[in-house]
Amino acid sequence: MSYTPETLQLLAPDGTRVVSEATEAYLPYVDALTEQQLREFYRTMRVIRRFDIEAGNLQRQGQLALWIPSLGQEAAQVGSGFAAKAHDHIFPAYREHAVGHIRGLDVVQIIKMLRGLTHGGWNPAETGNFHLYTLVIGSQTLHATGYAMGIKFDGMVGTGDPEKDTAVLVYFGDGATSQGDVNEAFIFAQSYQTPQVFFLQNNHWAISVPVRVQSRTPLFHRPRGFGIPSVQIDGNDVLMSYAATAASLDAARAGEGPQFIEALTYRMGAHTTSDDPTKYRDDDELRYWQERDPISRFETYLRGLGESEAFFTEVNDEAEQFASEARARTLALEPPAAESMFAHVYSQPHPVMDAQRQAFADYEASFEGGA
């Protein structure tokens, strides 16, 4: 579909390794991966896919207002998520459940947001520097760039000290590439030579609008016009996603400025549970991408490496357990106290908040013992 001769790939859809000159520079990253890390890649993809399905079910059963499926994008997210170092900062869009999980975010925090209990609510300092989801398309790219400017001003780039040098990884989608903010983020990033990686998940659809409406040219060509080096990768290849992101983050931390990755992937499900993809796309396209499923190809690869059946059974059980726990915890979630809406609008006491909190409390109290 949108693969180009420049699309980088290490793992073919049939689970075999692809050897090419174009990917040679990335091999050290993959060769350094331990068996345990490869297992973690697989485990995370499977667990999050199972969780994602469970969350969609919870929405259908009336337990969530909305769910935002990540089905099909697991390799793009898991590879890139594992490539970031603990002290790097990650600015997600709103579909990066796997990345959040990798960074230590309790996925029930995402559930809370989509159950209508919070607008985010987690503290990035406690979730592996995984910042809040942003629903205004592309806005977070500027926050990421500003954050990366701060890292640069702090002198935490290009020192050669791996404990010090820090980068920012920001996620966005193909629809977001049309937003002014994303293009302004490219401009500021280039101008200030920020230590950051723009990670575009091209899942081919912005709700119902295909990527060809956003761009007549491959999206990874666009940042080059801004002076930002870019690559296009097979985003359903977890090894390529990992290696490309690790290499780009290394370059960013080393002071080589912003980097850009277009990960070709596919939104196998709906945009959200409010969406109906049968109205705008055909089954052939879905089948094409199902044949390029990120998890099955990696499973084939691991089996080829001699991974035992017991491992796959264990991961399967773990995924079931994870989903079942998420369900149980979701059902136990209670709404916050109504007064909490006044709590954090400002960081300091505020007369309007104080007055309205009191008026609300008085109004509520007026019902006590009443009708």
Place this chain on the structure above:
Amino acid sequence: MATETLTMAKALTLGLAAAMEADDKVVLMGEDIGPLGGVFRVTEGLQKQFGAHRVLDTPLAESGIVGTAIGLAMRGYRPVVEIQFDGFIFPAFDQITTQLAKLTARHEGALQLPVVIRVPYGGHIGAVEHHQESPEAYFAHTAGLRLVSPATPHDAYWMIQQAIESTDPVMFFEPKSRYWPKGEVDLASPGAELHASRIVRAGTDVTVVGHGAMVSMLLDAAELAAEEGTSIEVVDLRSLSPIDYAPLLDSVRRTGRLVVAQEAPGSVSIGSEIAATVTEKAFYSLEAPVLRVSGYDTPFPPAKLEGAYLPDVDRILHAVDRALAY
């Protein structure tokens, strides 16, 4: 000894410099604010004094400036953004209202966003389209923002420092037509908190209230009225969000009459909010309805017509007479 006579522009320069001296996390961002010193020269000399890493001439993109300021604040910086002109703030409207204003609440208090956005605003400078507007009501309508506007060099010097010290986003509206008149600045003491309104001329017959450039207009009107035997009390609002109603209500309870003056269009304005609130809280003290004197609900007209569009001393006194006629 600690008092100097300064223009508001110079007072702001000194206030910014003092804030930058006090905290090396304070950085200035904006278009043409470096070697040029900004189109109004408010940042004149600051890049030379503090370096290009503290005074950033940014790319020409308002949303980009505010969006990256948010990211810098997340990193622990205290960005002070200059929007070049009032009418050019709207490309940043999304970042200000959907992001900057809401991020503290979305983090449930775990994140503070000490970002100041300086906005030169208002008319009386004979400029072209988009250069004379008063867009403050758009932002006063948005929870999570604080809005202030100094009327004097003294307040400008202190309020910019207080705004930078705030742990919430502050929109700092600078009345362009007041940049150049000089006034006394007490460099030793601010005299008031950031969000306090203040009675700046005592009177007994009618209260008039306004902010920014309107304050000197109101004082001129009070002077003229005094010659004709009418005693006007003038309140400088200073803070547009939150509004400090206590001095205003105290004044209205004594005079029984209130006229609100503003350059902005009157519909759904700061003046509308004051009229509604004063009516709710001081109904039995009022001898007349609260009257508004505003810009008309038209686009800001071409400069040669601004004298007809903007409230002036005559229109203010006309409203005072109407209030007294009840």
